[in-house]
Amino acid sequence: MSEPMKPINVVVTGAAGQIAYSLLYQLAAGTVFGPDQPINLHLLDIPVMMKVLEGVVMELEDLALPLLREIVPTADPAVAFKDVAAAFLVGAMPRKEGMERKDLLAANVEIFKVQGEALDKYARKDVKILVVGNPANTNALICSHYAPSIPKQNFSAMTRLDQNRAQAALAARLNVQVDQVKKVIIWGNHSSTQYPDAAHATVTLQGSTKSVPAALNQDNWLQTTFVETIQKRGAAVIAARKMSSAMSAAKAAGDHMRDWWMGTKPGEYVSMAVFSDGSYGIPQNIVFSFPVTIEPHGQYKIVQGLPISEFARSKLTVTANELEEERAEAYKVLQKK
Numbered sequence: 001m002s003e004p005m006k007p008i009n010v011v012v013t014g015a016a017g018q019i020a021y022s023l024l025y026q027l028a029a030g031t032v033f034g035p036d037q038p039i040n041l042h043l044l045d046i047p048v049m050m051k052v053l054e055g056v057v058m059e060l061e062d063l064a065l066p067l068l069r070e071i072v073p074t075a076d077p078a079v080a081f082k083d084v085a086a087a088f089l090v091g092a093m094p095r096k097e098g099m100e101r102k103d104l105l106a107a108n109v110e111i112f113k114v115q116g117e118a119l120d121k122y123a124r125k126d127v128k129i130l131v132v133g134n135p136a137n138t139n140a141l142i143c144s145h146y147a148p149s150i151p152k153q154n155f156s157a158m159t160r161l162d163q164n165r166a167q168a169a170l171a172a173r174l175n176v177q178v179d180q181v182k183k184v185i186i187w188g189n190h191s192s193t194q195y196p197d198a199a200h201a202t203v204t205l206q207g208s209t210k211s212v213p214a215a216l217n218q219d220n221w222l223q224t225t226f227v228e229t230i231q232k233r234g235a236a237v238i239a240a241r242k243m244s245s246a247m248s249a250a251k252a253a254g255d256h257m258r259d260w261w262m263g264t265k266p267g268e269y270v271s272m273a274v275f276s277d278g279s280y281g282i283p284q285n286i287v288f289s290f291p292v293t294i295e296p297h298g299q300y301k302i303v304q305g306l307p308i309s310e311f312a313r314s315k316l317t318v319t320a321n322e323l324e325e326e327r328a329e330a331y332k333v334l335q336k337k
């Protein structure tokens with residue numbers, strides 16, 4: 001019989017907030033780190049939220065889930081980040097109707113500086129970090145800047161929600177189950193300049209697999225309505241709910257970390273915002289969403305060699321330019337503090 005696995009420490013920031021409320025169950029139930037991996041949950045929020053966090057802790061206890069070992073609610077980053085193997089950086093202000101996500105830079109970027117410093121001091125050096133708090137790509141860049149002892153490849157930002165949205169929209173258009181659509185890509189920023197790209201996506205229809213553009217035979221829809229709908233989906237949810245997406249964001253965060261931890265399925269790829277290494281001509285030192293494959297317990301690899309049309313190139317340029325602007329703005333904000 002094999003030895004039982006040792007618990008790992010996992011931190012969730014913004015633990016008293018909306019996304020965390022849906023995320024924590026997934027972590028405790030074993031859907032992210034596997035059904036045999038026990039976890040200690042470190043829950044970070046700000047001091048005024050400690051009472052609310054007490055209620056979240058009570059609910060976690062009442063789940064009666066055997067994989068969940070210690071629960072550590074805290075407002076102290078030194079405690080929260082101690083020896084963590086995985087970090088979900090969710091805690092940040094969400095946008096309101098009429099705002100772009102980058103309007104949150106001034107409010108949120110300082111949080112990611114402080115948490116970068118805490119990761120640097122207290123976390124395991126192989127910690128896998130997923131930034132969810134917006135503007136997620138630039139927050140991940142800043143966080144890494146303040147955690148120089150942790151390899152850049154350990155930082156990522158979430159565009160999985162956009163990927164899931166794109167996959168669901170294509171499945172609805174093609175009238176197939178969502179899992180019959182694969183390989184849709186999100187390029188660039190988790191913002192309204194992102195490029196949801198179905199050019200390489202496939203669909204399985206009655207047992208045979210073909211490319212999504214061929215199955216739809218409508219490049220025009222793919223290049224217009226589809227792209228705009230996914231780019232604006234977060235804003236559409238806010239307009240309807242008066243709060244930003246939470247259930248779907250939590251599910252996407254679980255999907256992102258599970259695939260990073262366990263590996264992607266053979267022959268498939270997923271989108272993650274990671275440090276650009278210059279692939280596809282994207283400037284380095286921005287956190288840009290690319291298609292990646294991951295070996296179980298391994299590092300991600302950016303998928304190479306996909307043909308990029310002129311249309312796609314123009315979209316990639318716009319979103320890369322926005323990320324360079326956000327980077328400049330973030331450093332300006334931090335210099336003023």
Ligand code: NAD
Pocket residue numbers: 013014015016017018019020044045046049090091092093094095111131132133134135136158159161162190244245246249
């Ligand atoms: P929320 O307001 O419900 O919760 C945020 C929590 O973070 C609050 O409890 C708050 O007290 C806490 N917090 C604030 N500063 C903190 C700090 N310094 N340390 C620890 N905790 C802190 O918001 P939410 O709906 O959970 O959204 C959180 C963030 O995620 C927002 O920035 C939102 O825009 C973003 N988001 C990103 C995606 C994505 O796809 N990347 C999707 C949805 C939401």
Ligand code: LMR
Pocket residue numbers: 094095101134161233234235237238244245249
């Ligand atoms: C989303 O995509 O739903 C989140 O980033 C929240 C937002 O501000 O749109």
